[in-house]
Structures are given as C-alpha cells and as structure tokens.
Amino acid sequence: MSDSPAWNDELLNANPHTAVDKRSRVQKMFAAIAPSYDLNNRLHSFWRDQAWRRTAVRLASLKPDDRVVDVACGTGDLALAMHTGLWPRHGEIGPARGQVIGVDFTFEMLPRAVEKSQVAGQPSQVHYINGDATALPLPDACCDVVSIAFGIRNVQEPDKALREFRRILRPGGRVIVLEFSEPTNPLIRSLNRLYTGKIMPITATMVSGDKSGAYKYLPKSIGTFWSREKMVQMLTEAGFVEITQRAMTFGVCICYRGMLAPK
Amino acid sequence: MSHKPESIEESPNRFDPALMEILRCPVTRSRLRKEGDWLISETGGLAYAIKDGIPVMLAESARLPAGFDSLDAFKAVFTADRPD
Numbered sequence: 282m283s284d285s286p287a288w289n290d291e292l293l294n295a296n297p298h299t300a301v302d303k304r305s306r307v308q309k310m311f312a313a314i315a316p317s318y319d320l321n322n323r324l325h326s327f328w329r330d331q332a333w334r335r336t337a338v339r340l341a342s343l344k345p346d347d348r349v350v351d352v353a354c355g356t357g358d359l360a361l362a363m364h365t366g367l368w369p370r371h372g373e374i375g376p377a378r379g380q381v382i383g384v385d386f387t388f389e390m391l392p393r394a395v396e397k398s399q400v401a402g403q404p405s406q407v408h409y410i411n412g413d414a415t416a417l418p419l420p421d422a423c424c425d426v427v428s429i430a431f432g433i434r435n436v437q438e439p440d441k442a443l444r445e446f447r448r449i450l451r452p453g454g455r456v457i458v459l460e461f462s463e464p465t466n467p468l469i470r471s472l473n474r475l476y477t478g479k480i481m482p483i484t485a486t487m488v489s490g491d492k493s494g495a496y497k498y499l500p501k502s503i504g505t506f507w508s509r510e511k512m513v514q515m516l517t518e519a520g521f522v523e524i525t526q527r528a529m530t531f532g533v534c535i536c537y538r539g540m541l542a543p544k
Numbered sequence: 545m546s547h548k549p550e551s552i553e554e555s556p557n558r559f560d561p562a563l564m565e566i567l568r569c570p571v572t573r574s575r576l577r578k579e580g581d582w583l584i585s586e587t588g589g590l591a592y593a594i595k596d597g598i599p600v601m602l603a604e605s606a607r608l609p610a611g612f613d614s615l616d617a618f619k620a621v622f623t624a625d626r627p628d
Contacts, residue, residue, distance in 0.1 A: 382566070391598050408563050411600040416570040418601035423566060 287313065288494030296505045297498055304386075304437040310493040311355070311387040311435075317489040318390070319356055321496075324488065325481050333534045334359045334430060336527065337459045338366040340538045347379045347425040350449060352414045352442070353432025354383030357394030357407070359459070363428065364398075364407050382419070384412040414442040422451045430459040434506045443519035453543040456521055457536065458512070461503045464532035473533055477503070512537055559597045571603050571615075572622050582607075588622040 287310040292300055300306060314321070322330045337359060341349070343366045351360040360383035367379035383394055391409045398407040412418045414429070414436050427446040436442045446456050464470045477500035485496040507515060509526060512535075516524050521539030528535050559578075567576055569585035569592075576583040576592070583592045583599055589609035593600045603615055612618045 386602065388595065388598070388600065392596055395596075395598065408560060409598055410563075410567070411595075411598055411602060413570065413602055416603060418568050418570040418599075419566060420568050420573065 286492050286494045288498045290497075293494065293497055293501045297502050298434075298505055307435045307437075308387050310495045310498060312389040313493040314489050314491050314495045315356070315387065315389040315393065317491075319358070319393075321485045321488050322358070325485055329530050329534070331358065331362070333459060333529055333536070334362045336529060337428060337430060337457050337536050338362050340525075340527065340536055341366065341426045341428065341455055341457050343367055343379070343426065345378050348423065349379065349381045349426040349428065350417070350419065350424045351381060351383045352385075352417070352427060352429040352446070353435065354385045354394060354409065355387075355390045355430075355432075357383055357397050357409065359428055359430040360394065360407055360409075361398060361401055363426070364401075367406075379406065381407045382424075383407065383409045384414070384417060384419075385409070386411065386413050415445060417445050417449055419449045421448055423449050425451055425454045426457065427454070428457040428459070431461060433458055433460055434502050439507070440515055440519070443515055443521075447520045447541060450541045452541055454541045456516070456539045456541070458516070458538075459534065459536050460506075460512070462509060462528070462532055462535045463504065466531065469531045473531075474500070474504075509535060559594045559599065563599065567599060567601065570601055571606075571619060588618065590618065 287306040288297065297303065341363065343349070343363070345367055347367060349363045351363060354360045360381045364381045367381070385391055388411045391411060394409050410418060414432070415438050427450055433439050433442060450456065464473055481500070482496040513524050513526065516537060516539045520541065522542050524537065524539040526535050526537045561578070564576065564578060567583065568574065569576060569587065569590055571590060572585055572587040574585050574587035576585055581594045583594065591607040593605070608615065608618060
C-alpha cells in the first residue's frame, strides 16, 4: 500500500469506519499530513481550534498536581494547553507540579510536539510516547485526566479506547473528548457540509500537498461516526458517569466530559 | 557538556528517565528496564525502541524475545497472566 493514497473514493463512498484496515490507513494518512498539520488546523477552523482546546482544558477541572494523559496527541496542541492549565496561579512560585503525557500512534507527529514543548519552556513536565489508544503503555489508575481531541473518530476500535481511558484513570478522574459533529440547525448544517465536503478538501490539500486523501476522509468520517447520543451511550457503557456535552461554534465541535466515580 | 551520551549517536531529544516510573509494556502491563536505546519488558522480554528520544510503545513494532516468531504466539503465552 506504500505508494497508493491512504484513502480513495471507493473507500470513502462507503463508511470509512468499516474499512478492515482503517488503523493502518489512518496512520499512513497522519504521517503524510504531519508537516502541515498545525497550519491547516488553524486556517480551516478559522483559528477556532485553539479556542475549542481551551474549553476542553477548562472542563477538565485541573488541579496543580494532576497527571493528564492526552491520547491521539498529534503535534501536542492539547497537551500543551493542558500543561498551561496546570501552572500555579496567584503568586505561587516554582514549576507546575503536574505532568502531561501525550500518546500518539503516528510517530511522525511526535517530534513536532517535542519541539513545541521545548519552545514553550516545558520540556520536563510534558512527555510524548508513540503508543496505541487501545493498548496504552500505562498502568491502571495512574492519572487524573484523560483527553482526546479530534481523535476518537479515527480509532479503529473506539469502544476499546474508551475502556482503556477508564482503566488508566483514578477514581474521580475525568475523561474529556473533543470531537467534530454535524450542527443541528439545518441551514448551518448545509453550510458546514458545503465547506467541509466541497471547499476544505481542495484548500487543505493545496496547503499540505497531501495525496493521502486526508481532507476527503475528514468530512466523511465525521458524517458516519457516532452521533452525540451514541457518544454519550458509549461513554456510559465504558463506565463513566455525570456525562455532559458542550456544543461550540454552532455545533461543529462538541466537548464531552465524563467522570470515573470516586471510590 | 557534562552529561554522558546514552547512545553512540546522541539524539538532540533525550529520553527522560522519569518516564520509566510510569511506562508499562502495552502487552503484559509489566514495568520495563532500560538497556541503551531499548526498553525491555520485565515480563516476557518484549523490547521497545527509543527513537529520537521518544519511546515506541507499539506492540507490533516491538522486538520479540527468543523463542517466539510472532506477536500472536507471544500474546497467547503472556497476556493470560496480565491483570485486566
């Protein structure tokens, strides 16, 4: 498969989540778009993506000593935002006591994440690991927050990933899932579909020079993934409680929050 | 520079030994020990590479210990012992 695009029209005309080799296609796709990933995210979200991540950080209810595991961390945008959220406030001095661990199964994303955390001056408290969301290289009950931004949709077995998130969380810990959705307002939904289905695949591909089909995969994978109701159901089945959802930007992006019941 | 290089070609991004406290083998969930640029699982002996200072903790990329010719064969023996 090394010379062919990760996604082709035949696969995308069907449901991409049913591709038997979805995992390897997704990995190949993200490796291909890693160099221009950040630029495309900012441009095509009209700079809303960082605002969505800041909302996710607020909903995580961070305490200064928390350990956060950010899964499908990519180039580290949410991991860095979580670390900013851990910094002491109100005149405390010294470095943040918490820790952020970013995990991604596409190695090519991670050196960029490392570089960004070094530039931000946070190298000692943010660590990056090449790992699989469905088989996390971490012990049980080791962290206080697990987050995943625009990643759960790309996991081949998302239910298995949610169970892994539950496994590594301490009682009282929070799961934060940031994901795209289709707006409920019919006019806005139509405009969004026009943008993501017709315009963005062309412009994002121009920016990235991508041949993997990533920006055709994106709208198709959003349209065929779990509904909001299904996401809440899956979080419940994975063992989370007090599940809430915050819709942002006319419902284009949702932040789900759940908790592992305290003992 | 006062530190000793950990590998022959020292990567500008260095693996932080503090990660050893929390990293586990994704297959057996056991702790790991560091041998040069490899992290060896204490149960079973799967070996994970450190590349540019980043640990590659993917089961399919791990080096199998002697006596196993596939990851499935390894899992058949070792994941039965893993706490779930």
